[in-house]
Amino acid sequence: MDPYAKLAELGLELPPVAPPAAAYVPAVQTGKHVYVSGQLPTVNGKLLATGKVGAGVSPDQAKDLAERCALNILAAVDALVGLENVVKVVKVVGFVASAEGFVGQPQVINGASELFGAVFGEAGHHARSAVGVAELPLNTPVEVEAIVEVA
Template sequence: MSTDIRERLAELGLRLPEASAPKGAYVPAVRSGTMVFIAGQIPLSGGELTATGRVGAEVSPERAKELSRQCALAALAAVDSVVPLERVVRAVKVIGYVSSAPGFLGQAAVVDGASELLVDVLGEAGRHARSVVGMAVLPLDAPVEIEIVLEVEADGTP
């Protein structure tokens, strides 16, 4: 990348959080060749959920979009735990899960928070394929969960 990701985060007034500890029998991120698969990130701060509930009921769509952005930032921290952020080449795929109240149809706009963060930080390399799914409930009653796949520079590491 032409712009250092850490510099770009600072320009945006963002700080990379600590990578979240797993809440089960998995790891935050796995590198396989030039791909990094990031486990689903829920909106945590200091190991505690930032918000709970369903979007369109207990959580507003606007707040959920902010939480989605927070999840994407946490995903970058998870990447940094397995490969330095400076080695990120591009975002490949985002999968967003939105805990949705009955009748709530704005899931895509909620996950735009994560998508926009990746473009803000990575520029054109942040544009990605995406899926968005409405769910009845997510782990720990989180309103959103974001999963990301990134491509990183090859260096011979499996």
Template structure:
């Protein structure tokens, strides 16, 4: 089963690539690696949620936002390489979580993205990861995710 067939089986479709809000590109390939810029939870051109974890947003809402970020990252990768079947492995995921100083469940929030990559790519979706709490993110979104994938 291809990654896109797995997405369809999950009831998901890749969104259009989120256009950059500054001077960068959504994804860039160098050799066998594709790096995405940080992807935020944009749906239909606007943030799906705003705010901070620990101040009105809970872990489950954060996971949902991380999953949207992951879909946006996959859309950027596909736009760069043409076909998600060329992804050999998800190498690294970095999740930035806008959160209050006392919120410490950033890794649980990041699982929203990590679990999606594993559902889509199976064993090749297992990756190294960092989950970092930050004071604020662009557009006041609660989560931002960037990925590095190895491609053929």
């Protein structure tokens, strides 16, 4: 499966890699794994939304934001090793800035998981955590990180 063709089929293109907001790199390879730092739902360096899911940010909007985080993850992987070298998306961790009482974190992070599945097929199916948190950097509603196995 050609991940670039799948992205084009989905009407998506890889954005430039988001520059780090602090003292870290977007992605690092060790052995056969690429560890991607938490990615925010940004376009051209600007957050697509701010606030908490369940209070100002709808779960559907947050799911779309998680998909954008995943696209930014793919950009970081591509810049480091090329998407054609991805063997398996191993682990995804999603953080959702949650209003009190909001418990739909798994459905929000499905936005990222579904994109990985659409791009890589079976190789995009992964282990995952979806965690509700009180606050995220820059008041973003969603942040997603990943570990990817590469050839």
